[in-house]
Amino acid sequence: MAATLAQKIIARAAGRDQVAVGEIVTCAVDLAMLHDLSGPRRIGPVLERLGTGVWDASKVVLVTDHLVPAIDAASAGVLALTRKWAAEHKIENFYDMQGICHVVLPERGHLKPGLFVVGGDSHSTTGGAFGCFMFGIGATEMVAVLATGETWIKVPETILINCSGKLAAGVSAKDMMLALCARLGMDGGQYQAVQFAGEAVTAMPMTERMTLSNMAAELGAQAGLIAADETTARYIREAGGDPGDIERWQGDKDAEYRCTHEFDVSNLEPHVALPGSPANARPVSTVQGTVIQQAYIGACTGAKLVDLRMAAEVLKGRQVATGIRLLVAPASTRTTAAAAADGTLQALTEAGAILMPTGCGACAGLGAGILAEEEVCISTTARNFKGRMGAASSKVFLGSPYTVAASAVSGAICDPREFLIQRCGENG
Amino acid sequence: MFGDDIDTDVLAPGQYMKGPVAELAKHCLEAVDPAFAPGVADGDVVVGGRNFGLGSSREQAAQVLKILGIEAVVARSFGGIFYRNALNLGLVAVVCPAICAVKPGDILIVDARAGRIENRTQNDSYECEPLPEHLISMIEAGGLIPHLERKLAAELKNGDPT
Numbered sequence: 383m384a385a386t387l388a389q390k391i392i393a394r395a396a397g398r399d400q401v402a403v404g405e406i407v408t409c410a411v412d413l414a415m416l417h418d419l420s421g422p423r424r425i426g427p428v429l430e431r432l433g434t435g436v437w438d439a440s441k442v443v444l445v446t447d448h449l450v451p452a453i454d455a456a457s458a459g460v461l462a463l464t465r466k467w468a469a470e471h472k473i474e475n476f477y478d479m480q481g482i483c484h485v486v487l488p489e490r491g492h493l494k495p496g497l498f499v500v501g502g503d504s505h506s507t508t509g510g511a512f513g514c515f516m517f518g519i520g521a522t523e524m525v526a527v528l529a530t531g532e533t534w535i536k537v538p539e540t541i542l543i544n545c546s547g548k549l550a551a552g553v554s555a556k557d558m559m560l561a562l563c564a565r566l567g568m569d570g571g572q573y574q575a576v577q578f579a580g581e582a583v584t585a586m587p588m589t590e591r592m593t594l595s596n597m598a599a600e601l602g603a604q605a606g607l608i609a610a611d612e613t614t615a616r617y618i619r620e621a622g623g624d625p626g627d628i629e630r631w632q633g634d635k636d637a638e639y640r641c642t643h644e645f646d647v648s649n650l651e652p653h654v655a656l657p658g659s660p661a662n663a664r665p666v667s668t669v670q671g672t673v674i675q676q677a678y679i680g681a682c683t684g685a686k687l688v689d690l691r692m693a694a695e696v697l698k699g700r701q702v703a704t705g706i707r708l709l710v711a712p713a714s715t716r717t718t719a720a721a722a723a724d725g726t727l728q729a730l731t732e733a734g735a736i737l738m739p740t741g742c743g744a745c746a747g748l749g750a751g752i753l754a755e756e757e758v759c760i761s762t763t764a765r766n767f768k769g770r771m772g773a774a775s776s777k778v779f780l781g782s783p784y785t786v787a788a789s790a791v792s793g794a795i796c797d798p799r800e801f802l803i804q805r806c807g808e809n810g
Numbered sequence: 811m812f813g814d815d816i817d818t819d820v821l822a823p824g825q826y827m828k829g830p831v832a833e834l835a836k837h838c839l840e841a842v843d844p845a846f847a848p849g850v851a852d853g854d855v856v857v858g859g860r861n862f863g864l865g866s867s868r869e870q871a872a873q874v875l876k877i878l879g880i881e882a883v884v885a886r887s888f889g890g891i892f893y894r895n896a897l898n899l900g901l902v903a904v905v906c907p908a909i910c911a912v913k914p915g916d917i918l919i920v921d922a923r924a925g926r927i928e929n930r931t932q933n934d935s936y937e938c939e940p941l942p943e944h945l946i947s948m949i950e951a952g953g954l955i956p957h958l959e960r961k962l963a964a965e966l967k968n969g970d971p972t
């Protein structure tokens with residue numbers, strides 16, 4: 383029977399030759415990811431009560447990212463508890479303040495095609511960029527996974543999104559996802575697996591593919607898969623991992639998909655989501671001129687090395703507008719180091735950007751960079767639900783690093799392509 | 811009986827999330843039917859349309875229905891995380907495409923094991939997706955954690971020769 387990539391991974395994890403869509407099966411978990419906010423502080427006490435300990439400490443990755451660095455006694459307390467738990471359970475893969483979990487996992491070589499991975503965070507779909515079946519689970523389920531190393535799953539159908547064409551200069555994976563959120567809505571994925579394919583995806587570096595998979599969560603998908611290729615293998619090798627058998631983890635040609643969405647990206651404009659929901663996305667031209675107070679380049683989906691480079695491309699030799707604050711929180715310590723080495727950071731700070739600590743920062747409203755009542759921010763993050771980044775009446779627009787950087791320079795939301803075209807003119 | 815797209819914010823309204831769950835339960839579905847929480851009785855079945863429980867991963871959305879005594883939720887489809895959370899917390903959730911034939915107040919007998927819903931009032935029955943045995947025993951134990959506790963206790967007994 384022809385199978386999708388999702389079916390193949392689930393069948394392997396369930397110890398079966400094949401699984402049918404809709405079937406509920408029990409799978410062995412290859413890797414479980416926890417973070418400070420939903421991890422030990424919530425699951426620790428229940429696990430204690432069960433008295434089982436962790437099934438296999440080498441298969442657990444724990445990251446502190448949501449509450450780092452501590453901004454008050456409460457967050458410091460959670461971090462202290464997390465560190466103590468890591469030591470007690472001998473968690474070797476404990477990354478303390480090294481970056482956002484979804485970026486740290488691949489950076490440290492933990493992901494590879496074919497793995498069945500769970501994460502205690504809704505953006506765990508990010509792992510799908512590496513050809514793993516990775517999805518988010520609640521705290522109760524995480525306790526069971528840690529105790530037994532297993533979880534149940536209903537085999538999902540797969541929705542194929544075929545991205546054809548070539549992205550124009552100044553347009554990125556973030557613009558693609560915002561456009562898709564507008565087109566399909568927040569339940570477009572219906573807890574199915576979404577799989578991205580096509581030449582526009584193949585042409586992307588891993589960090590851009592991660593943005594697609596990350597925001598599959600915004601489509602309501604359970605997983606956001608991309609079949610592995612040479613780009614995937616190279617990234618994994620450079621991260622010190624072993625990509626394994628790439629050929630094995632491809633969907634069959636005649637596999638059955640729930641549906642296929644054709645998405646030609648050739649003429650895609652930069653997109654911006656209006657406050658409230660990523661599904662409120664429109665072409666940037668429709669909100670051009672909206673005055674902002676803050677521009678934020680951060681989060682798992684918007685502050686990886688490629689993202690910082692996009693911003694630097696716009697900011698180089700320019701200045702952030704007077705009265706505007708541009709905050710940059712790199713997604714990981716490795717990102718910071720690489721951006722320092724290649725001059726990206728310098729371009730940002732010389733333009734007037736404020737460099738923030740690595741971590742989730744203001745994305746979930748837990749770290750530094752929170753908004754006051756009525757303030758307007760344009761941000762590279764993935765979600766802009768009411769009040770997420772601060773006061774209830776604050777407004778968050780979402781855009782690509784290009785768009786956020788360009789808006790910081792002009793003091794109002796604007797199309798970044800103007801800046802990039804100008805630059806070509808200057809140079810040539 | 812509810813329509814399509816009942817979200818987790820309606821099931822567990824954010825403004826009451828900081829308080830105790832019992833209090834939260836009193837406001838369950840208030841935004842679409844204020845008479846719901848005061849009117850339900852033990853063993854009642856909630857019937858929904860498409861995408862029941864879409865939205866955030868908050869477990870409280872399923873928890874409040876259990877606290878109100880709801881025995882099962884039957885819908886044409888579910889928001890995925892809600893579906894997982896419901897079963898893990900010991901609340902029966904079954905997918906049934908034919909469920910729109912039900913009228914408010916009908917007496918329903920949900921047999922999740924067999925994949926059948928009997929409508930005693932209309933003298934009719936509908937097919938639904940059956941739940942596998944291991945999920946049924948999990949639900950009967952009251953959810954994932956009590957189920958694990960039981961399983962571990964049993965293993966301990968069997969595994970200890972003395």
Ligand code: SF4
Nearest residue numbers: 482681682742745746
């Ligand atoms: S950066 Fe934002 S979206 Fe990403 S894991 Fe942290 S809080 Fe979640």
